[in-house]
Amino acid sequence: MRFLLDDEQREFARSLDAMLTASDTPGAVRAWAAGDTTPGRALWSRLAEAGVFALAVPEPYDGLGPLPVELAVAFTELGRHAVPGPLVETVAAAALLDRLGDQDAAAAWLPRIAAGKAVVSLCVPAVGSPYALDPDATDAVLVVAGDTLLLTEESGPVQPSADPARRLARPLGGTVLARGPEVAAAAAHAADVAALVTAAQALGLGRALLDRTVAYVKQRTQFGVAIGSFQAVKHRLADTLIALEFAQPLLHSAALALTGPDGPSAGREIAAAKVAAGDAAYAAARAALQLHGAVGYTDELDLSLWIRKARPLREAWGTPAACRARVLTP
Amino acid sequence: MDLDFTAAEDAFRAEARAWLTAHVPAVPLPSLETAEGFAAHREWERTLFADRWSVVSWPEEYGGRSAPILRWLIFEEEYYAAGAPGRVSQNGINLLAPTLFEHGTDEQRARVLPSMASGEVIWAQAWSEPESGSDLASLRSTAVRTDGGWLLSGQKTWSSRAAFADRAFGLFRSDPETGRPHQGLTYLMFPLDAAGVTVRPIGRLDGKPAFAELFLDEVFVPDEDVIGAPGQGWRVAMSTAGNERGLTLRSPGRFTAAAERLTGLWRDGADPSDTALRDRVADAVVAARAYRLFTYANASRIAAGESIGAESSLNKVFWSELDIALHETALDVLGPYGELSDEATEAPAHGSWAEGHTFSLAGPIYAGTNEIQRDIIAERLLGLPKGRR
Numbered sequence: 001m002r003f004l005l006d007d008e009q010r011e012f013a014r015s016l017d018a019m020l021t022a023s024d025t026p027g028a029v030r031a032w033a034a035g036d037t038t039p040g041r042a043l044w045s046r047l048a049e050a051g052v053f054a055l056a057v058p059e060p061y062d063g064l065g066p067l068p069v070e071l072a073v074a075f076t077e078l079g080r081h082a083v084p085g086p087l088v089e090t091v092a093a094a095a096l097l098d099r100l101g102d103q104d105a106a107a108a109w110l111p112r113i114a115a116g117k118a119v120v121s122l123c124v125p126a127v128g129s130p131y132a133l134d135p136d137a138t139d140a141v142l143v144v145a146g147d148t149l150l151l152t153e154e155s156g157p158v159q160p161s162a163d164p165a166r167r168l169a170r171p172l173g174g175t176v177l178a179r180g181p182e183v184a185a186a187a188a189h190a191a192d193v194a195a196l197v198t199a200a201q202a203l204g205l206g207r208a209l210l211d212r213t214v215a216y217v218k219q220r221t222q223f224g225v226a227i228g229s230f231q232a233v234k235h236r237l238a239d240t241l242i243a244l245e246f247a248q249p250l251l252h253s254a255a256l257a258l259t260g261p262d263g264p265s266a267g268r269e270i271a272a273a274k275v276a277a278g279d280a281a282y283a284a285a286r287a288a289l290q291l292h293g294a295v296g297y298t299d300e301l302d303l304s305l306w307i308r309k310a311r312p313l314r315e316a317w318g319t320p321a322a323c324r325a326r327v328l329t330p
Numbered sequence: 331m332d333l334d335f336t337a338a339e340d341a342f343r344a345e346a347r348a349w350l351t352a353h354v355p356a357v358p359l360p361s362l363e364t365a366e367g368f369a370a371h372r373e374w375e376r377t378l379f380a381d382r383w384s385v386v387s388w389p390e391e392y393g394g395r396s397a398p399i400l401r402w403l404i405f406e407e408e409y410y411a412a413g414a415p416g417r418v419s420q421n422g423i424n425l426l427a428p429t430l431f432e433h434g435t436d437e438q439r440a441r442v443l444p445s446m447a448s449g450e451v452i453w454a455q456a457w458s459e460p461e462s463g464s465d466l467a468s469l470r471s472t473a474v475r476t477d478g479g480w481l482l483s484g485q486k487t488w489s490s491r492a493a494f495a496d497r498a499f500g501l502f503r504s505d506p507e508t509g510r511p512h513q514g515l516t517y518l519m520f521p522l523d524a525a526g527v528t529v530r531p532i533g534r535l536d537g538k539p540a541f542a543e544l545f546l547d548e549v550f551v552p553d554e555d556v557i558g559a560p561g562q563g564w565r566v567a568m569s570t571a572g573n574e575r576g577l578t579l580r581s582p583g584r585f586t587a588a589a590e591r592l593t594g595l596w597r598d599g600a601d602p603s604d605t606a607l608r609d610r611v612a613d614a615v616v617a618a619r620a621y622r623l624f625t626y627a628n629a630s631r632i633a634a635g636e637s638i639g640a641e642s643s644l645n646k647v648f649w650s651e652l653d654i655a656l657h658e659t660a661l662d663v664l665g666p667y668g669e670l671s672d673e674a675t676e677a678p679a680h681g682s683w684a685e686g687h688t689f690s691l692a693g694p695i696y697a698g699t700n701e702i703q704r705d706i707i708a709e710r711l712l713g714l715p716k717g718r719r
Contacts, residue, residue, distance in 0.1 A: 001400060003333055003626040004634070069331055214712050229717030231701075234708030241707060242644050249623030250616070256333055272616040321605065324612035328593065 003249070005073065013073050016050060020081035026302040032084035033164035037137045040084050041119070047083070048116020056091035056193070058098055061110035066095065068196060068258035072251055075197040079204025082305050084165045086133045088197050088317065089122040093142050096122065096190035100149070102178050109140070123171050127191045128317050131159060131168035141171045144187040150174035163308040189262060194317040195270050196258060199251050199277040202313040206244050206281035209288040209306050213237065217291055233291055240287045243280035250276050264329055271318060271326035278314035285310035333626065335404070343404045346383070350412035353377060359415045361672060361685070363540035368494040371418035375449025385423060385447045392439065393447035399629045407583035411590070421490060422446045422453030424579050426499045428570040429517070433558040442519070454492035454522065456500030456544055459485055464702050466501070467511035467564060471546065473502035473518060479552040480504070482520060485545055492542035493531035497521050501563045515563035519555040536688040579697060580649045582622035588656045589618035592663070600663045610659045617652045640710035643703040650693030650700060657687035
């Protein structure tokens, strides 16, 4: 047993972090929220060059995967930088098409996903939301309705989200790509991948919120001293760190479980990671807002881009209640 | 990255499981916080020791198996899953032994460790004083130089199991002139039946005489029972404080086994429509799993040559809160049966949760209060400034 990321995985995380730090992701998030996807798509291309989407695509289709642990590593960094767009949905769509075994559909989409040329959203109302994320910014939306897989190119009017960078809309119509029990099985697998990488995103988001807040309370002074010297502040941040630190091994263990056979055991692992990371990230957002005080409540501060993501990520691809029920599924 | 056990580790687990199946008493022993129970638990330690299961991580010369940390974790998982008795030797094994391994002499190790491993000598800790709890460095009990050793005087308190234990270890002020609370302290071992020692049992929150206060009046301790250099006691004690807070005091097996029992309890008797209760059971299961995995990650770090320092404070807060959550949830599942103590003839089939609940409430206090741990986390892991305590 060596339950630690190896040097290569750590280096991958560091290089993504460095690339995203240099990429003005807050600018891309704000543009995305305003309906300008150009900076976001440019970022998407750079992520593809770094191999992020290839991690979800098998080798015959120009990918490197599926590599769930590396996906978890990558999505932790994407969450840390609040990268906009249907990142989770694109890799989950890749997982669905890979698992479905329909060679025509796989050949049509998987190489383009790996190369960053196709941005795909995925909507599985049975396990998640009736809305697709960012359908107006995608090349296609896959919809799973019962045992039918649809490819839709139209969607209803955008429903603004509490996180302006998340643009929601109902998919409309569509053509049938596949039908049968294998669709439901592939969709369940895709939902598991989506839950895993959403948990990773939440964990990264929480880490960024904690780091920013620690830096802030060290330099913000009140009553003549740094507010970070106050015990109430210190203890809140200690608790924030504890929740994130203990969510992380659940995430890595769930990623390892996804490399093995499907089954209730893997499902329980993924659900545990999702509920722990989602709660930890939301608690980090609450702490960040509270300890920044009124300035944290302004959307001029980039912190707001992270704070507003915490709750939607906690609900997406497995609500806490659904995850808790699944943890106890024999 | 993997979570796989080797064939040898699996064989070790099977061996431990078979031994425990054959030896764990069918009827639970009386509470170790009573004279009768203490004796029964001491006998159990002897049984463990006879087949080298009492201290698997120690070198073989002291009665162990030289097991790496991962095998110790495996053993603990099997131990708690088997419902084996509590460890009456834990203070010595978890606190004094690591200090002796790091700071003791060969002679001290040879003299102290085997009898600790066999349960022949049970150790109590003598840290706290009435005026020195969290602020341990303010302690005032003294060690005064005398011919061939030291004379200990003062008062120690809240010493777990000291009412029945044989010997104790703790810190004493040997140089009151330093003017610095952390300096001039010496780490000593002493017998509880020596001339000048008075032990007064204190009833614990559950009424059992599990605590004691120690009154010391010029108790002679020979030089050979000083651990480390005189005056260096704080450094000696703190170098292994992480053991108590982190890895070795509360191994994950204890909590994963409790989470299993809680899940069984919930499946057998809880109202399935009570989703609030279901969510709390799930959270306890998730947290126990998180603690196990976090510990595996730490064990992997240690195996890779890294050391665990202030990170042990993360463990301490987490397991102590988890322990309370596990027991509170179990009591809620049990409803009116939850308050039945281990002495009640109609105590639930799953074992008494009441005693465990009461004990879990002490978790955020002992081994350094969780408030102190959070200060350590904030200052040493997050780099926040020291402030007024």
